[in-house]
């Protein structure tokens with residue numbers, strides 16, 4: 001599902017953000033990416049979501065080589081993945097239902113089908129009663145649930161989440177992790193970056209640990 | 221379409237001031253464009269009407285042996301000549317007397333034997349005088365005819381026709397230049413307003429890229445916005461121009477000298493109005509396309525770190 005081989009990423013400076021990254025995540029796995037701030041977690045995730053290309057080496061996600069994507073094909077690639085960020089990235093001037101619907105809207109699905117799917121998903125996440133509200137009207141934990149719903153509505157094979165609980169208190173963080181686990185239980189590959197060791201320790205999952213841009217541990 | 225409209229409405233909500241300024245400036249610009257168009261259009265109309273009246277007069281030498289019929293045939297045979305009419309010296313005097321009778325009857329000369337006027341040909345050319353090019357055709361024909369044996373002189377109101385055709389050319393040329401400048405300016409004005417719409421929606425563009433929106437669908441609302449702005453402002457421009465035109469026409473029709481002119485004056489027909497608004501819309505769409513093309517390359521969000 002996700003495959004890194006001999007991946008290096010060097011920013012101007014030069015900053016060696018990633019060095020010789022080599023790992024593979026299979027379909028249906030749940031994997032944590034840990035490491036202190038500055039270890040290179042976001043850099044790695046930006047390559048999975050095709051926001052950046054490796055300086056050298058190959059990154060393959062859902063059958064696509066990130067290096068080979070261009071301005072036209074990158075959109076179609078992103079329809080195969082779901083991405084969640086620390087800061088939610090919801091559209092402030094759209095209702096929660098409209099935010100969740102976005103991946104289907106851009107694909108041009110018929111509105112009835114979109115409504116039906118959005119209702120189903122918001123129901124599952126216990127957000128149905130809020131669907132006509134705006135992001136500013138709900139809590140951070142709820143916003144992140146909406147963001148996760150948006151990342152799942154188009155049924156991607158893989159969901160990646162970069163510090164999804166970074167802005168949330170411990171109680172809400174656990175709830176979000178529970179949600180991600182149940183998403184994984186339904187068959188979606190889930191890859192979560194976090195620097196919160198406590199969170200990781202409580203769940204017996206595969207952990208890839210980064211430090212200084214290198215993999216220092218893979219519990220596989 | 222619903223999405224495009226709501227996107228446009230959001231731009232208005234976010235940038236009421238900029239939108240209003242853009243609309244005002246563009247409307248004013250396109251009013252000037254419309255005025256330039258309507259002016260040169262009408263100058264050309266009037267030109268064409270007057271152009272049919274323009275004739276050459278070829279005066280003949282006072283020679284008893286001259287074969288008028290042969291000479292007439294020769295002139296008639298020229299490519300650019302439409303019609304030739306012989307005006308004998310007696311008729312010339314008659315016409316002259318008729319004109320004189322109205323102005324200074326005391327100088328009337330009834331003595332036909334002392335007729336000082338020459339025989340002549342009234343020559344009508346196929347081409348009308350619309351610009352300096354056709355003026356050149358005219359002078360060439362004139363000098364050709366004056367070279368024929370038996371022709372004393374050719375007259376065609378040289379100096380005023382020259383000024384006249386230069387004027388027409390001048391109006392057309394400066395009209396084209398002014399319109400080009402204003403249209404390029406309009407591209408920039410629209411581009412700028414689109415730029416502000418884009419910058420306030422940078423986050424939205426990032427998120428749309430994230431969820432897999434194509435470049436085309438991200439750009440479309442902005443191009444649509446420019447298209448609507450262009451269509452709207454060119455329609456407003458035409459509207460204002462129409463009022464100014466009607467006002468000018470009313471004033472001209474009051475004037476004793478120019479009243480006849482006002483009858484010839486005409487505003488654009490529907491097909492031109494349609495083309496003008498369409499042109500405005502296309503300029504607007506182009507202006508925003510050029511702007512948005514430089515901004516949304518599929519990786520806008522890669523500039524923002526997490």
Ligand SMILES: Nc1ncnc2c1ncn2[C@@H]1O[C@H](COP(=O)(O)OP(=O)(O)O)[C@@H](O)[C@H]1O
Nearest residue numbers: 011012015017036037038039040041042043044
């Ligand atoms: N756009 C960039 N330009 C230069 N250096 C960068 C850029 N993005 C990240 N870095 C550097 O790369 C390293 C890894 O950063 P990052 O991937 O954000 O780490 P993490 O997400 O684990 O905190 C850091 O040293 C950071 O300063």
Ligand SMILES: [Mg+2]
Nearest residue numbers: 041042163526
């Ligand atoms: Mg990070």
